[in-house]
Amino acid sequence: MTLAEKILAAHSGRRKVNPGEFLNVEVDLILANDVMTPLAVKGLQRLGVGKLFEPKKVVIVPDHFCPNKDIRSAEAAKLTRQFAKEQGLVYFEVGRMGIEHVLLPEQGLALPGQVIVGADSHTCTYGALGAFATGMGSTDIAVAMATGEIWMKVPPTIKFVYHGKLPEWVGGKDLILYAIGGIGVDGALYSVMEFAGEAIAELTMDGRFTMANMAVEAGAKAGIFSVDDKTKEYVATHGNESYSTYQPDGNAEYANVIEYDVSEIEPQVAFPYLPSNVKSVSQAGEVKLDQVVIGGCTNGRLDDLRVAARLLQGKQIHSETRCIIIPGSQQVYLEALREGLIETFIEAGAAVSTPTCGPCCGGHMGVLAAGERCLSTTNRNFVGRMGSPQSEVYLASPAVAAASAILGRIASPEEVI
Amino acid sequence: MRLKGNAHKYGSDVNTDVIIPARYLNVSDLDELTKHCMEDIDGEFVSRVRPGDFIVATTNFGCGSSREQAPLVIKHCGIACVIASSFARIFFRNAINIGLPVLQSTEAAEATEAGDELEVELTTGEIVNVTKSRKFYAKPYPEFMLEITKKGGLIEYTKERLRAKKP
Numbered sequence: 001m002t003l004a005e006k007i008l009a010a011h012s013g014r015r016k017v018n019p020g021e022f023l024n025v026e027v028d029l030i031l032a033n034d035v036m037t038p039l040a041v042k043g044l045q046r047l048g049v050g051k052l053f054e055p056k057k058v059v060i061v062p063d064h065f066c067p068n069k070d071i072r073s074a075e076a077a078k079l080t081r082q083f084a085k086e087q088g089l090v091y092f093e094v095g096r097m098g099i100e101h102v103l104l105p106e107q108g109l110a111l112p113g114q115v116i117v118g119a120d121s122h123t124c125t126y127g128a129l130g131a132f133a134t135g136m137g138s139t140d141i142a143v144a145m146a147t148g149e150i151w152m153k154v155p156p157t158i159k160f161v162y163h164g165k166l167p168e169w170v171g172g173k174d175l176i177l178y179a180i181g182g183i184g185v186d187g188a189l190y191s192v193m194e195f196a197g198e199a200i201a202e203l204t205m206d207g208r209f210t211m212a213n214m215a216v217e218a219g220a221k222a223g224i225f226s227v228d229d230k231t232k233e234y235v236a237t238h239g240n241e242s243y244s245t246y247q248p249d250g251n252a253e254y255a256n257v258i259e260y261d262v263s264e265i266e267p268q269v270a271f272p273y274l275p276s277n278v279k280s281v282s283q284a285g286e287v288k289l290d291q292v293v294i295g296g297c298t299n300g301r302l303d304d305l306r307v308a309a310r311l312l313q314g315k316q317i318h319s320e321t322r323c324i325i326i327p328g329s330q331q332v333y334l335e336a337l338r339e340g341l342i343e344t345f346i347e348a349g350a351a352v353s354t355p356t357c358g359p360c361c362g363g364h365m366g367v368l369a370a371g372e373r374c375l376s377t378t379n380r381n382f383v384g385r386m387g388s389p390q391s392e393v394y395l396a397s398p399a400v401a402a403a404s405a406i407l408g409r410i411a412s413p414e415e416v417i
Numbered sequence: 418m419r420l421k422g423n424a425h426k427y428g429s430d431v432n433t434d435v436i437i438p439a440r441y442l443n444v445s446d447l448d449e450l451t452k453h454c455m456e457d458i459d460g461e462f463v464s465r466v467r468p469g470d471f472i473v474a475t476t477n478f479g480c481g482s483s484r485e486q487a488p489l490v491i492k493h494c495g496i497a498c499v500i501a502s503s504f505a506r507i508f509f510r511n512a513i514n515i516g517l518p519v520l521q522s523t524e525a526a527e528a529t530e531a532g533d534e535l536e537v538e539l540t541t542g543e544i545v546n547v548t549k550s551r552k553f554y555a556k557p558y559p560e561f562m563l564e565i566t567k568k569g570g571l572i573e574y575t576k577e578r579l580r581a582k583k584p
Binding site for chain 1: 430432434435438439440442443444445456457458476477480481482483484485486488503505506507510511514515559561570571572575576578579
């Protein structure tokens with residue numbers, strides 16, 4: 001069995017599972033945020049379930065339109081908060097919250113070997129820890145909250161093997177964009193993307209979170225990594241919970257195996273309006289930028305901010321470009337502050353914000369006007385994603401984002417070093 | 418029941434951000450939310466759509482976010498069924514869960530043009546393009562999903578399971 005199949009078998013009382021089978025799977029952790037919780041509450045009301053199956057397995061993070069961006073968002077956040085309190089759920093208030101997919105691993109809540117479901121498509125991020133994690137809608141989440149179980153079809157697994165040594169300035173974002181560029185936004189539809197190879201072993205946990213985060217942009221149900229010493233060290237640093245680990249069998253059956261030599265990969269940029277519309281940064285041409293965003297559930301972690309600070313140190317953001325930097329959690333913010341990264345950003349002329357999903361989905365904190373162009377370290381560049389349907393979003397790594405913010409156009413990190 | 422209506426045709430990768438832009442997700446009133454269905458790629462959609470019409474699209478319909486508001490607004494504006502070459506997995510689940518019929522047929526999706534008159538039989542998956550005098554069959558649902566749709570969605574299905582569990 002593949003890694004995903006092992007975890008699903010262990011959570012459904014089976015010795016073996018096969019792709020295509022329907023299972024009732026026990027879930028270890030359930031997640032919802034301020035925009036999806038209200039609909040899940042309606043689902044629970046329709047179900048007639050008053051008490052949730054295990055309140056401490058349900059985590060609520062108000063991160064999308066919080067701190068509240070307007071009265072309607074405030075009402076949704078209020079309803080979400082009340083629900084969490086009444087049910088005794090794990091809840092992170094503004095001031096303690098972060099972007100959900102940065103926060104849960106950091107708080108030691110998401111762990112290897114778990115089945116995690118969340119009312120957010122980027123729930124797949126926790127695959128970096130060797131968990132089977134997938135996004136669902138509010139009704140599915142309501143049922144999971146009520147029963148502790150959810151139905152799943154066992155997905156086939158596609159293995160992505162990254163060989164070779166990573167060139168400087170090439171990281172997890174580039175590896176996943178490169179893969180999506182190759183297979184397309186439905187290249188892994190209904191499948192699991194299992195990441196392996198010596199370049200993956202070298203990648204930091206933060207780089208792995210970035211890759212797992214974008215599995216859904218290839219249509220995947222989950223993205224997953226085997227647990228290694230780096231995973232164990234990360235989990236040990238972020239909590240003391242016990243957990244189970246699984247490894248794929250040597251004779252596991254894969255729907256496909258795709259191999260890359262990373263030494264040939266340059267920093268990547270996804271052009272509008274699909275994450276698969278990828279070019280190497282050297283092929284980007286002259287693309288002037290009105291805004292650069294560094295943050296999000298894809299690239300709002302400490303490693304990401306360190307890379308950006310390395311490039312922004314002693315430099316200035318271009319006079320015609322706005323640069324907005326959003327640490328993914330209070331902990332990331334605090335550590336960035338202690339390391340002097342925040343000072344570097346502010347001296348360079350960047351705006352630094354409290355954690356929020358804000359600009360990524362066109363909510364607040366950096367919405368685009370018609371005709372504006374933004375390069376962002378987030379995960380989607382669909383029409384209207386960050387504001388006006390006449391605006392454009394380009395996706396790239398924190399390194400490319402920082403270099404581009406300095407030059408006011410899409411730029412390679414090499415150009416500013 | 419035989420569904421009859423006209424097709425609203427789209428291409429590939431129609432994502433949930435264009436079905437219902439995230440900037441409106443602070444709106445809880447479904448009537449109001451539905452006014453913005455498809456507005457970023459087809460500003461006329463909401464005024465053009467008639468109850469019983471179909472959305473027809475090619476590959477990967479509903480990709481992107483997990484927002485259940487996407488199938489909800491499509492259903493609420495009167496669309497009887499979405500026909501596509503393929504669906505993104507979360508959208509497909511959400512549609513089944515909330516009772517929006519979705520049918521998968523590459524042939525029907527590719528042959529249908531905007532405005533074509535269609536007739537659809539959900540129980541058999543038969544899709545007739547009346548305008549083009551052609552008939553297609555959608556990929557049948559797996560038995561397990563058929564059971565959810567028969568019960569009227571995931572909530573009803575789960576209610577029954579919970580009742581059965583009680584001593």
